[in-house]
Amino acid sequence: MPDPILELDGVGKHFGGVVVLQDVSFHVARGARHALIGPNGAGKTTLFNVISGVFPPDEGTVKLNGRDLAGVPSRRRIAMGMARSFQNIRLMPHLSVVENVMLGQHARQGLLGQLKPVGLLPQARERRAALDLLDAFGLDAYPGQVVANLPYGIRKKIEVVRALMAEPELLLLDEPAAGLNPTETAALRDFLMEVSARGVTLLVVEHDMPFVNSLCEHVTVMNFGRLIYDGTAAGVREDEAVLEAYLGHRRKGATNAA
């Protein structure tokens, strides 16, 4: 892979005696739409937490743009070009839509910027930028509303827009389609294609395979904390190890009997 944005090399993580990640190595190409799939408990969310710095890996290295992230606090990673969404929507419930999105600018604001009375200036650059981004994704109907009152599908999108506000190069999405109906899932796919068209690299954890196939060209599969497949989305359906992880063992002779 010529120009990886994210490089994982031999990443391992255990909690007490439970090994959650073992020797996970793969690259995410710049500009790619890359899926990370695997059965429940495969370690996908743990891997996201290691990448975003919620906790450090026990072994191995994580590199962003060639820079080793060991010892870089999680709060500094967003300024280095990495933002993420969460499996369960984690918008700030008491903030309005536009305030949630403006939070995405935090990492780029200096001390003086922190002290600008943005809330009292309706035309402030910070507010306009957040409104414009919401507008660009068709979410301009609700900027002043408190997010707790909005429908689930809308909140999912707002969470992605908040991450985009940080102008990330790499966006980690943890099960963005979970809990969405087929219409909403299709809309989310179009939405993420637009995000991708802006040059943002996507790494997506997802269970919904039709969604993954329609969005991502590269797939990495994990099972029991190990990497079992890393290749094209088309190849994953033919891969023995992946089929076994999802469908169980094929008994010897079963093919003949059938």
Next chain:
Amino acid sequence: MSGYLSGVIAILGINVIFAYGIFVTAAAGQLNLGGAGFQAIGAYGAAILSLEFGLGIWAAIAAATVIGGLIGFLIAFPILRTRGVYMVLATFAFAQVVVGIVLNSNYLGGSMGLIMSDYIETGAIIWATLGVILFVFYLMSTPMGLAMRAVHDDEPVADLMGVNNRAVQVAAFALGGAITGLSGALYAYYFGFVEVQYFNALLSIFVLLYVLIGGTQTAWGPLVGAGFFTLIPEALRMGEDWRFLIFGVLIVAMMILRPEGIVTRDAVDRIRARLSPRARDA
């Protein structure tokens, strides 16, 4: 202005400032049940700086505010190691330690208190109150205020958005200590004396109630909460015997009907929308 009315306004002003001192830490997600301790630091700081060091009124008040902020900053480090109910207990213990030190110190007047040599009038308190209200509204409108509310709502996510949670929490504690210290200094100069008995646990509980019942989601909450708690008991004075009973029932009713405080984010939005139909986009 009658003496009674001017007295009520002065107490209201001191209570509003006091409530904002507790509010700024609460807005960043920390409950401070040691308000009386911080207020005592401001009151005694102003008294000693005036009586022993001969500082003028406004110099002493400013210095007491800074001392409150410094102590808030220093105490934030051990207190922020605790969480939830333990943090509430730690701040409560802090206030008891302050009171214990004052009681056992002859320099600070012990249980007899200190008598001030200068006074301020209600007008000065009104100006100080307006200043603090404007400052807190300004603060809450900045990205810094947004970061405080984000820390309140979801610390791990605030961290991943690039917010330095610990710095925000320490800053909120220091700012809260300063504003609370200011309320104590004004108290000392308005009443002309400080006695430690006033800065008791009940005072800490009351000011926290101003903030929680007023609402922590917007800067309007402490204003409404302190107003409610200062003015309703005065208004109920006519029914002397029933006063505290009615007041207690009102508090319980508030907690049942408005569990997130009298003034919530939604309420402010609705009022704004009614005042100007386009304000919803703001």
